[in-house]
Amino acid sequence: MSRRFRPDRDVAEWAGPTVRYDLLKEVTVCFIVVALLTVGFSIVFGSPDVKPVTLKSWSTADPVDFVQTAITELAGTSPTATYGPPYTTTPGVSQKLGPISLETIPGDRLHIDTTQDFVIHPLLTLPDEPALDQAVATYESASTTTQQRWTTAFGNAAAKASVNSAGVLHMNFAGTGPTATMMVDLLSMARSGALDGALLATPQLYGTDYTKPLLFLADGTYMADLAGAEHLHGSQWGMMNETGNFPGQAWLWLYTMWYQVPPMNTSSSGDIEVWAIMMVLTLGLILLPFIPVLRSIPRWTRIYRLIWRRHYRQQAGVAGGGRAT
Amino acid sequence: MSIPGAIVGGLIAALVDLSHPGKYVHWGVIQISVANLVVIGLMLVVFVLAILLPFPHSRPKR
Amino acid sequence: MSATGTGTPGSPTVEEPVWVSERTTWTGRLRRRAVGALPPEKLLPDTQPAYVASWVYIFGALSLGALAVVVISGAVIALSGPAWWHVSAAGHFVNSLHLWSTELFFFFMVIHLWAKFFMAAWRGKRRLTWVTGVLAFVFSIATAFTGYLSQQNFDSEWIGTQAKDGINSTGAGAFWNVLNFGQMLMWHILLLPLVISVFIGLHVLQVRRRGVVPPFAEGGPLSRLASVTVPEPAEVREPEIVPPVPTAGATEPAIVPPVPTAEVEP
Numbered sequence: 001m002s003r004r005f006r007p008d009r010d011v012a013e014w015a016g017p018t019v020r021y022d023l024l025k026e027v028t029v030c031f032i033v034v035a036l037l038t039v040g041f042s043i044v045f046g047s048p049d050v051k052p053v054t055l056k057s058w059s060t061a062d063p064v065d066f067v068q069t070a071i072t073e074l075a076g077t078s079p080t081a082t083y084g085p086p087y088t089t090t091p092g093v094s095q096k097l098g099p100i101s102l103e104t105i106p107g108d109r110l111h112i113d114t115t116q117d118f119v120i121h122p123l124l125t126l127p128d129e130p131a132l133d134q135a136v137a138t139y140e141s142a143s144t145t146t147q148q149r150w151t152t153a154f155g156n157a158a159a160k161a162s163v164n165s166a167g168v169l170h171m172n173f174a175g176t177g178p179t180a181t182m183m184v185d186l187l188s189m190a191r192s193g194a195l196d197g198a199l200l201a202t203p204q205l206y207g208t209d210y211t212k213p214l215l216f217l218a219d220g221t222y223m224a225d226l227a228g229a230e231h232l233h234g235s236q237w238g239m240m241n242e243t244g245n246f247p248g249q250a251w252l253w254l255y256t257m258w259y260q261v262p263p264m265n266t267s268s269s270g271d272i273e274v275w276a277i278m279m280v281l282t283l284g285l286i287l288l289p290f291i292p293v294l295r296s297i298p299r300w301t302r303i304y305r306l307i308w309r310r311h312y313r314q315q316a317g318v319a320g321g322g323r324a325t
Numbered sequence: 326m327s328i329p330g331a332i333v334g335g336l337i338a339a340l341v342d343l344s345h346p347g348k349y350v351h352w353g354v355i356q357i358s359v360a361n362l363v364v365i366g367l368m369l370v371v372f373v374l375a376i377l378l379p380f381p382h383s384r385p386k387r
Numbered sequence: 388m389s390a391t392g393t394g395t396p397g398s399p400t401v402e403e404p405v406w407v408s409e410r411t412t413w414t415g416r417l418r419r420r421a422v423g424a425l426p427p428e429k430l431l432p433d434t435q436p437a438y439v440a441s442w443v444y445i446f447g448a449l450s451l452g453a454l455a456v457v458v459i460s461g462a463v464i465a466l467s468g469p470a471w472w473h474v475s476a477a478g479h480f481v482n483s484l485h486l487w488s489t490e491l492f493f494f495f496m497v498i499h500l501w502a503k504f505f506m507a508a509w510r511g512k513r514r515l516t517w518v519t520g521v522l523a524f525v526f527s528i529a530t531a532f533t534g535y536l537s538q539q540n541f542d543s544e545w546i547g548t549q550a551k552d553g554i555n556s557t558g559a560g561a562f563w564n565v566l567n568f569g570q571m572l573m574w575h576i577l578l579l580p581l582v583i584s585v586f587i588g589l590h591v592l593q594v595r596r597r598g599v600v601p602p603f604a605e606g607g608p609l610s611r612l613a614s615v616t617v618p619e620p621a622e623v624r625e626p627e628i629v630p631p632v633p634t635a636g637a638t639e640p641a642i643v644p645p646v647p648t649a650e651v652e653p
Binding site: 007008009010011012013014016017018019020021022023024026027030031032033034035037038039041042045046047048049050051052053083085086095102103104105106107108109110207208209210211214215217218223226227232234238239242243247249250251252269271272274275282285286287288289290295297298299301303304305307308310311312314315 | 431432433434435436437438439440441443445448449451452453455456460472473479480482483484486487488490491493495497502504505506507509510511513514517518521522525528531535538539540541542543544545547548549552553555556557558560561562564566567568569570572598600601602603604605
């Protein structure tokens, strides 16, 4: 059984001369060279370590943004509260590829109820706060319509809130019902650091899961503004970037590029669309040897003529010279 | 901090501070940091040099 | 030498031939396959084809060197834990080593990829070499990603809260939570390094097994081979090793004690 020789798939194995080669020496020298380069770069440039944002640092630096975000968590209108899988079961927000929505298959496996998890439960951990406990009870026992009336009033007032030189929040609490007490106390709790702790608390003391505080932080604009200043937003090709002037992840250029071009850049299913494109392209790279036309590009571009120029010169000599290439 | 610790710490701290706000280049829809541009540029230069630079002749072995 | 086989006590035992245990035990069969595919002179060669004469060939070894520095610096960080580098100048330096060796790893690996592409290095039964190489690249990206998530600083906060959207959209986010530091750290220091070790190991062994890809046939008499059919290599069958068949009626030679010779008195 024989098959046709295809120059981009097959090659006649080498039966020609060999030269001396020291594999172990090459690997050793390469390791030493890289180690020296690494030490050199580390001494000269170091590495970045920008301190993380915490609920404490956020609420202290920008209490207005904090309470504006916190009221949406209570109301269940924040980005996390309306995210869909894997955090919530909000209908109509899942990303789709045609008729298929992959994220709905596992569902809300990491369920988060922002009203309870981000606001009410942390507030109730505070001891000896009868006025706060009463406010929470009033809120929870009210009808949905009443709750919405209070949270909307608070949200509107918070949009016009200000902070005085002492860092104290000033806003109009009229019509906000018990949410005023809840939000003011949540702000204090955040500024003391207790909210960071409450969101991380587990029944067994030990924990390594930062989902809740990180989602809360991401719902605000404070962390996002800091990121924008460092060119880390998606629209800034941020996936490739590092804080400061450090090189980042240049190898992610193609992944982030698709987020900049239509229709993905404005699509509500942009993430899954970009993932689908990248999966296809990655599969194409893996299976390149099996793909005609693409696997012929090396032969067509003839860069190999430069790489193997000594070999081709020797072959021309062997063939008696004079053959034009 | 002990004196040896302070010396080592000083030596270990970066000579060139890259922590200042990054410099970026804009070209149409493309935005890229100068740092990343330098890295990519270096890769292309090193690739071309690796192909063009003459390679020492090895001892033949029958 | 161990004597196998049975015999009545006192009678000599027969040793099982090597060809039997080599073909009937798992170990023997694996050894034969391994040594057949990679005899010592292929595993650790001291020659290479004459056409391997370009600096472009060193980038695989440079990538491996960089990976070694990544692993060593990571191991040093592991000695004191993931929070060490925030509170120690020495720890911060080791973190810098880990970051720059990673940058160098991708720098050299991508140049290696470009070089192998333009050499069409998958030719001649080397497709598995290419496939394992690209898989090593892809999983290296995932490993680097989990590393960035494990920094426990502003960068990791931002990367996690942004990257979650892409991963969540595939449904994988329900199981692989980029905001779960413990999970991401364990994938970074154990699971993903194991995966890339397997792919890099297979990749390097494939290079040793198949050798460096020969150049394209150009000019010269070989170029005309493009239109000649290439026969499949004939299947090499191992000769049947037939154990000697004892002839009928033959018995084991009797062990005869020496006949005492008459002593000659001096």
